[in-house]
Amino acid sequence: xxxxxxxxxxxxxxxxxxxxxxxxxxxxxxxxxxxxxxxxxxxxxxxxxxxxxxxxxxxxxxxxxxxxxxxxxxxxxxxxxxxxxxxxxxxxxxxxxxxxxxxxxxxxxxxxxxxxxxxxxxxxxxxxxxxxxxxxxxxxxxxxxxxxxxxxxxxxxxxxxxxxxxx
Amino acid sequence: xxxxxxxxxxxxxxxxxxxxxxxxxxxxxxxxxxxxxxxxxxxxxxxxxxxxxxxxxxxxxxxxxxxxxxxxxxxxxxxxxxxxxxxxxxxxxxxxxxxxxxxxxxxxxxxxxxxxxxxxxxxxxxxxxxxxxxxxxxxxxxxxxxxxxxxxxxxxxxxxxxxxxxx
DNA sequence: TATTGTTATACTCTATAACTATA
DNA sequence: TATAGTTATAGAGTATAACAATA
Numbered sequence: 001x002x003x004x005x006x007x008x009x010x011x012x013x014x015x016x017x018x019x020x021x022x023x024x025x026x027x028x029x030x031x032x033x034x035x036x037x038x039x040x041x042x043x044x045x046x047x048x049x050x051x052x053x054x055x056x057x058x059x060x061x062x063x064x065x066x067x068x069x070x071x072x073x074x075x076x077x078x079x080x081x082x083x084x085x086x087x088x089x090x091x092x093x094x095x096x097x098x099x100x101x102x103x104x105x106x107x108x109x110x111x112x113x114x115x116x117x118x119x120x121x122x123x124x125x126x127x128x129x130x131x132x133x134x135x136x137x138x139x140x141x142x143x144x145x146x147x148x149x150x151x152x153x154x155x156x157x158x159x160x161x162x163x164x165x166x167x
Numbered sequence: 168x169x170x171x172x173x174x175x176x177x178x179x180x181x182x183x184x185x186x187x188x189x190x191x192x193x194x195x196x197x198x199x200x201x202x203x204x205x206x207x208x209x210x211x212x213x214x215x216x217x218x219x220x221x222x223x224x225x226x227x228x229x230x231x232x233x234x235x236x237x238x239x240x241x242x243x244x245x246x247x248x249x250x251x252x253x254x255x256x257x258x259x260x261x262x263x264x265x266x267x268x269x270x271x272x273x274x275x276x277x278x279x280x281x282x283x284x285x286x287x288x289x290x291x292x293x294x295x296x297x298x299x300x301x302x303x304x305x306x307x308x309x310x311x312x313x314x315x316x317x318x319x320x321x322x323x324x325x326x327x328x329x330x331x332x333x334x
Numbered sequence: 335t336a337t338t339g340t341t342a343t344a345c346t347c348t349a350t351a352a353c354t355a356t357a
Numbered sequence: 358t359a360t361a362g363t364t365a366t367a368g369a370g371t372a373t374a375a376c377a378a379t380a
Contacts, residue, residue: 019243020324021229027296028304028312029206029221031319034246036203037348038326039196044369053369054196062188072338076186079201081372086340108338108379129194137195139325140318148318151311152198157187158306159205204371207346222347239361248349253363275356275361 039136046128050121051095055080055088057125060097060114064122068113070103079160097121206303213295217288218262222247222255224292227264227281231289235280237270246327264288 024030043054050057055078062077063069069077075085089112092098097118103109114122137145191197210221217224222245229244230236236244242252256279259265264285270276281289304312 019240021232021244023228023232024225024245025320025323026316027300028316028319029210029296029299030225031316031323032199032203032206033221033347034323034327035195035319036199038323039199040369043196054200055370058191058197061190065188065190070338073186077188078191080370082339083341083373084371103338106338106380110339129196132196133194136326137322139321144318144321147314148322149193149195149198151307151315151318152195152202153192154311155304155306155315156192156198156201156205159303160201200370211346220346237361247347249362250350250364251348270361273357273361275354277362 039132042132042136043129046132047125050124050128052091056092057129059085059088059092060118060122060125061129063098063112063114063118068101068111070106071100071110071112074112092118206299209299209303210296213299214292217291217295219258223259224296226252226255226259227285227289227292228296230265230279230281230285235268235278237273238267238277238279241279259285 040054043057047053047057058078059074062074066077071085071089072082074089075082078085080088089098089100093100096115098112098114100110101113103111137148140148207221210224214220214224225245226241229241233244238252238256239249241256242249245252247255256265256267260267263282265279265281267277268280270278304315307315
């Protein structure tokens with residue numbers, strides 16, 4: 001990536017450059033923050049018509065894949081804190097897409113299961129996710145897309161596999 | 168990546184699986200969100216001793232690379248909204264690392280320049296950034312790290328090169 | 335003692351609306 | 358009319374502390 005630089009010689013040392021920092025755009029911290037922000041926007045935009053956001057869709061996707069799960073297991077699957085997931089399940093319950101059930105053996109725990117309405121909606125959610133992925137990853141070739149996913153998976157699995165204290 | 172699945176046959180259809188969703192971890196939306204969250208935590212942790220966070224360090228890095236910039240140019244460089252960057256510059260000014268100056272030709276504009284104290288601090292910030300990048304990208308080989316950065320750059324450049332309306 | 339779900343609370347990051355002063 | 362900086366404000370996402378119920 002070659003960036004055009006037009007340096008104006010100014011006594012005030014104000015220079016006019018391409019509005020991009022080579023250093024910053026070489027750091028994963030900056031790139032991941034900006035990439036995540038934009039892909040989330042895209043997800044939210046596409047899911048707005050279903051009255052949900054990317055995290056709601058993610059929870060439903062886990063339930064579809066794994067079947068009913070305890071609320072804490074669902075949180076671990078989504079890498080979402082137990083205090084954070086409460087409101088998300090609340091939202092999905094209000095939409096009539098999931099319901100909390102008593103856990104058969106642990107009375108502290110809630111089992112989250114998908115309602116018929118939720119199951120009916122899954123094809124639409126899957127379709128939206130596919131659209132977003134296609135749109136967002138569009139600038140990359142198919143092979144590059146695959147590479148990116150694999151590299152990110154490797155990173156995420158590694159950093160979420162250890163307890164917070166030893167990170 | 169092969170995940171071990173231990174499916175318990177339970178009449179309540181509660182299954183015990185590896186707490187990872189194949190579907191979700193195949194989507195850039197999920198992976199980028201989680202990767203960004205963790206790398207930001209790592210940056211913040213390392214920069215805490217300098218009383219700043221990842222975004223402050225990013226702004227200083229841009230100033231070091233490009234010299235003094237108008238506040239709006241700085242925001243564009245960092246992909247940060249003009250209403251958001253105000254407080255960040257305030258913070259850096261309070262730390263005595265940058266100062267707002269009058270723009271020589273446009274009286275609406277502020278030029279942000281680094282103070283001597285700020286310039287002195289840059290080696291430390293650069294060192295911290297290198298440490299974080301090394302630590303965070305550690306699970307990847309050198310070649311993989313390079314690939315990831317290149318792929319993310321391509322994505323970010325593409326998605327931030329067009330105006331918001333046509334995204 | 336530890337864990338599950340919950341609430342209250344707070345902090346970070348972001349952006350819209352509206353204002354002022356300029357251009 | 359448009360732009361630069363600013364403030365007020367609000368929203369999304371996250372997590373800590375503390376509690377009740379239960380293991």
